[in-house]
Amino acid sequence: MNLEEEFAQQRSGLLAHCYRMLGSLHDAEDAVQDTYLRAWRGQAAFEQRSSVKTWLYRIATNVCLTLLQHSSRRVVPSALGAPGNDPDDLHPQALEVPWLEPFPDHLLGADPATIVGHRQSLRLAMVAAMQHLPPRQRAVLILREVLSWPAAEVATLLDTTTAAVNSSLQRARAELARVRPAEDDLSEPDEPVRRQLLEQFSTAFESKDLATLEGLFTADARWEMPPIPTWFSGRSDVLRLIDAKLGSGAGRRIVVETSANGQPAFALYIRGADTQYHAHSIKVLTLTKHGIAAVMAFHNPELFPAFGLPISRRPKETP
DSSP: OOHHHHHHHHHHHHHHHHHHHHSOHHHHHHHHHHHHHHHHHHGGGOOOSSOHHHHHHHHHHHHHHHHHTTSOOOBOGGGTSOOOOOTTOOOOOSSOOOBOOOOBGGGGOSOHHHHHHHHHHHOHHHHHHHTTSOHHHHHHHIIIIISOOOHHHHHHHHTSOHHHHHHHHHHHHHHHHHHSOGGGGSOOOOHHHHHHHHHHHHHHHHHTOHHHHHHHEEEEEEEEETTEEEEEESHHHHHHHHHHHSOOSTTSEEEEEEEETTEEEEEEEEEOTTSOEEEEEEEEEEEETTEEEEEEEEOOGGGGGGGTOOSEEOGGGOO
16 A cells, blocks of 8 residues: 555545534644544554545544544634624624634646535535534534445444434434525526626626626625624625725725635735735635525635635736
8 A cells, every 4th residue: 555645646535524524724734634644653554444545534534523522613604693784893703713714626636527526515505504513423424425435334433333323414414404504505507607697796896886796696695704703694785885895996906716615706805005915805605596695705814825826916917
């Protein structure tokens, strides 16, 4: 067994697996590194009763379960309370809150089939919903529903019975059905419509074209901005927020297209007093055939390098 080659081949899948468990890209990267170290130290004891891939996923799952013994679930603003309606009442949470993080699609590799295969289980709404599950129940759901492990194999990993695994899976499905947003079950628009929708959003957001933006959002659209706990629900409140916080005038910002969690996303840069454009937020969009149903705007410039994007851009770099 060449562990380094096998691990390199499985790394992107392991990273996605740990991200589903932990809800944090940074924690997932640490977990994958720990998985590799544990596998390296334990390879002499590997009895090859399963594939190397299965063995690595066993180690990764146990690493995540250990981490989850000492951490709270990752959340989004809508999990903390009712929506607000005052754009001037936007303040980061005073207490330390473990926020959900986005997952850059390019980390899955260049194979489009791989991205499609991971897409549904990596969607923000799905990962946020899974955070409501107890860690072991979360592991059961991911191992059975995403990785398609037999119940007996999951039971062996978790040191429990097959009946307990099946019961845990039923409870996990019921909880997901309760907490997942309804629009996440709707299909996205066909590619030509999808492409037009994204181009219109990008252009309208850069120029603060509120009339166009109004036509792009669904009536019950949501806008969330971790680490700001206040969130907005309904087209009119979302537009009121954008109107209040988005400066007018040409050249105020740059919107760069990217993708996260199998969903379209945009990186927002804001022009500073030094005339450079500085990283502001990563906005992940949820699309339906009726328009943009949700925007999760991660106000964390430290995420930009994970997306292969610079922290700042000179004016001449404007796409």
